[in-house]
Amino acid sequence: MFPITAEVDDDTLFVVRPHWMHLVRPALALFATVAVTGFLAALTPPNAAAGWIQPAVLLAGLAVLIRWSVVPWLAWLGTLYSVAADRMTVRTGTVTREIRVVPFARVEDVLVEHESFADRVLGAGTLVLVPVGDRDQLELPGLPRVVRLQSELLVLVRRAAAERGKQVAPPDPEPL
Structure with missing residues (x-):
């Protein structure tokens, strides 16, 4: 039952x-966002352009992660x-x-x-x-x-x- x-x-x-199928897209978005953000953060040298590019990439990745993974998961959970x-x-x-x-x-x-x-x-x-x-x-x-x-x-x-x-x-x- x-x-x-x-x-x-x-x-x-x-x-x-x-249904759990509603969590497939958020899970794919999680993996894709972490991979792309990590790749872009690794490409930028830490001291390039006064050191603001790498934190900006990480912050953008965090925003995408929250919007496309965390919010749908919380909606499913709620x-x-x-x-x-x-x-x-x-x-x-x-x-x-x-x-x-x-x-x-x-x-x-x-x-x-x-x-x-x-x-x-x-x-x-x-x-x-x-x-x-x-x-x-x-x-x-x-x-x-x-x-x-x-x-x-x-x-x-x-x-x-x-x-x-x-x-x-x-x-x-x-x-x-």
Whole structure:
């Protein structure tokens, strides 16, 4: 099943993070940035142009490293989808935290979209929660094992719909 982390409530069934494939580009950027920065820093003599070129190259490499490796990794780390029996909680952000709770009683259907062939091979995809009524759909991109997640969520959504159907209006008062 899906791993559970310590950051969730007691009634949580499972927790999902975005697929690891979202970390491939930041990892490639990390290796490329370190290699290029190291090469350029080694080419510049330490006393060339009053000694400011080598620190400037290192500072530029650090800026590229933060922008293209650290920030995407923190975004991946700060995104968490936890599923309880009656709701899904979407937590995003590392510095500023956004938490969105979606009760399954307000969800009509759960759809899966695969962006590419690589998504299908890796079992990743976008999960779309279709709400009851005229509300906007909630898209959760890049989830691992998305077809299995869809089937488990459909069970919970159908159960919530059955509970919603059982709730009838209160009976009319008896005549006096």
